[in-house]
Amino acid sequence: MRLDQMYQEIILDHYKNPHGRGLREPFEAEVHHVNPTCGDEVTLRVHLRGSGTQARVEDVSYDGQGCSISQAATSVLTDLVVGRSVAQAFGTLDSFVELMQGRGQVEPDEDVLEDAVAFAGVAKYPARVKCALLGWMAFKDAVARVGADGGRTNTELERS
Amino acid sequence: MTSQASTALPLDVPSIRADFAILGRTIRDGKRLVYLDSGATSQRPRQVLDAERAFLETSNAAVHRGAHQLAEEATDAYEHARERIATFVGVRSDEVIFVKNATEGINLIAYAMSNAATAGPDAERFRIGPGDEIVVTEMEHHANLVPWQQVAQRTGATLRWFGVTDDGRLDLSNIDELINDRTKVVAFTHLSNVLGTVNPPARLVTRAREVGALTVLDACQSVPHAPVDLAALGVDFAVFSGHKMLGPSGVGVLYGRRELLAAMPPFLTGGSMIEMVWMARSTFAPPPQRFEAGVPMTSQAVALGAAVDYLTEIGMARIAEHEHRLTEATLRGLAEIPAVQVFGPTPTGSTGTSDRGGVVSFTVDGIHAHDVGQVLDSLGVAVRVGHHCAWPLHQRLGVPATVRATFSLYNDVDDVAQLLDGVREAQRFFGTV
Numbered sequence: 001m002r003l004d005q006m007y008q009e010i011i012l013d014h015y016k017n018p019h020g021r022g023l024r025e026p027f028e029a030e031v032h033h034v035n036p037t038c039g040d041e042v043t044l045r046v047h048l049r050g051s052g053t054q055a056r057v058e059d060v061s062y063d064g065q066g067c068s069i070s071q072a073a074t075s076v077l078t079d080l081v082v083g084r085s086v087a088q089a090f091g092t093l094d095s096f097v098e099l100m101q102g103r104g105q106v107e108p109d110e111d112v113l114e115d116a117v118a119f120a121g122v123a124k125y126p127a128r129v130k131c132a133l134l135g136w137m138a139f140k141d142a143v144a145r146v147g148a149d150g151g152r153t154n155t156e157l158e159r160s
Numbered sequence: 161m162t163s164q165a166s167t168a169l170p171l172d173v174p175s176i177r178a179d180f181a182i183l184g185r186t187i188r189d190g191k192r193l194v195y196l197d198s199g200a201t202s203q204r205p206r207q208v209l210d211a212e213r214a215f216l217e218t219s220n221a222a223v224h225r226g227a228h229q230l231a232e233e234a235t236d237a238y239e240h241a242r243e244r245i246a247t248f249v250g251v252r253s254d255e256v257i258f259v260k261n262a263t264e265g266i267n268l269i270a271y272a273m274s275n276a277a278t279a280g281p282d283a284e285r286f287r288i289g290p291g292d293e294i295v296v297t298e299m300e301h302h303a304n305l306v307p308w309q310q311v312a313q314r315t316g317a318t319l320r321w322f323g324v325t326d327d328g329r330l331d332l333s334n335i336d337e338l339i340n341d342r343t344k345v346v347a348f349t350h351l352s353n354v355l356g357t358v359n360p361p362a363r364l365v366t367r368a369r370e371v372g373a374l375t376v377l378d379a380c381q382s383v384p385h386a387p388v389d390l391a392a393l394g395v396d397f398a399v400f401s402g403h404k405m406l407g408p409s410g411v412g413v414l415y416g417r418r419e420l421l422a423a424m425p426p427f428l429t430g431g432s433m434i435e436m437v438w439m440a441r442s443t444f445a446p447p448p449q450r451f452e453a454g455v456p457m458t459s460q461a462v463a464l465g466a467a468v469d470y471l472t473e474i475g476m477a478r479i480a481e482h483e484h485r486l487t488e489a490t491l492r493g494l495a496e497i498p499a500v501q502v503f504g505p506t507p508t509g510s511t512g513t514s515d516r517g518g519v520v521s522f523t524v525d526g527i528h529a530h531d532v533g534q535v536l537d538s539l540g541v542a543v544r545v546g547h548h549c550a551w552p553l554h555q556r557l558g559v560p561a562t563v564r565a566t567f568s569l570y571n572d573v574d575d576v577a578q579l580l581d582g583v584r585e586a587q588r589f590f591g592t593v
Binding site for chain 2: 002003006007012037038039040041065066067068069125128131
């Protein structure tokens, strides 16, 4: 096993210099998610403009603590969803979830996932997939609480 | 780590390792497996696997029912295992109840206490309700905390707990206030699965007896690693798991003092645990059958008997000394690495770390425990990372997660050296030193 397959330079960069970190105003929803197997946690706020899935993600702010994978993945999340519509953000989220749950068999689309393609190596380690998804699931939950998720259900949230 | 140190260890590790096929495999592209996660689950020697297979190939049948030869042989094997396990921990065989695991054992007591309210005058001793108190400790595994939280919630009793000192020991300074006339049960771990701290049962048992409270000992981390005489400790109840002591998963033990088990109402009810059954009511069998409803795990119990034989043959005192040496070597080695914080009792003068078992939890500054664990895994070293099912203790320690190495009789100084090398490698990889 080569450690640098998992810990790509992009991941370590985001971990050491996280983007968008810190809790900010204004926001419409704040969620707190934990990974019960390791105790990692994130508090995440979303600020949307507009309504429904065409609402624009104005800001995602967060605080928390966790491993390099969870912290870097949340940092990448903010890069990929802020400034986009909820529909676009959820499209990216779906691609990221598919990549992470693909056991290393899914070829990531760099046009969609940008820096998040660096997590392809993490997908080979099932124990770390939840780390990578912690911030992303918090974002999904927060948008749902604002009611801008276009009717995605809680069941779906729990499954992913 | 020199060969001289290796030969000084009490146990002949190479010959022991020969009994554990899994330790011969490689992981992560050809790395030698260094298994330092026996505190989560231990590996099983050939003798244990053989015993389970032999039972299934010669005598398998449902125990305590049927009059055919296989049923007789299976019942004998099951009960013979119970006798050896009882002897192993210094108690009578009718004081040993087979349960699924230690967690189920604690829940069994907890639910029996809840059920005592409606179980007639014999169960008076176990009744619990508003105004009563349950005492646990801040260093408990969730298995010895959550069931008591639930009892408090169901019955209206109050949950209280001993704190943990900065050096990782129980803070017993308020013992006389905490364990008082309202206390119904005192549940505590014998050996912390995070700190390695060995707690003093005598002190807690003495105080609990003064006020008439029941004591429940979580012996999951002590029974597999050192001689433990539960009767001598004087606890009322104790639990331990088979899979942490070279035995199978799916079997654990609840020990209860005979007179208490005789008066305690059942938790699970159904087949096997009855004396007489009519359409409207039933009476129950004496212990231990009263607490073993349904067809029990049989081959697992038989194999746990074989695990006890294996441990006894090597000798628990020697195993304890062996693991103690490895623990000391690990503590010394980690102390030499900068930016590493070790939790739990540290060596103090001539007493060394005698009140510490083979559990070493630590953090590495600037690197999350998960990431340390990942680097160790890449080098073949299997450790546990996270809160080790002791989240409140980690809150007390002020860290979200730790790296935990735990030792068993099949570990040697090479394993320790590989762990220490791995910690240095993690620091190098993440550029923290």
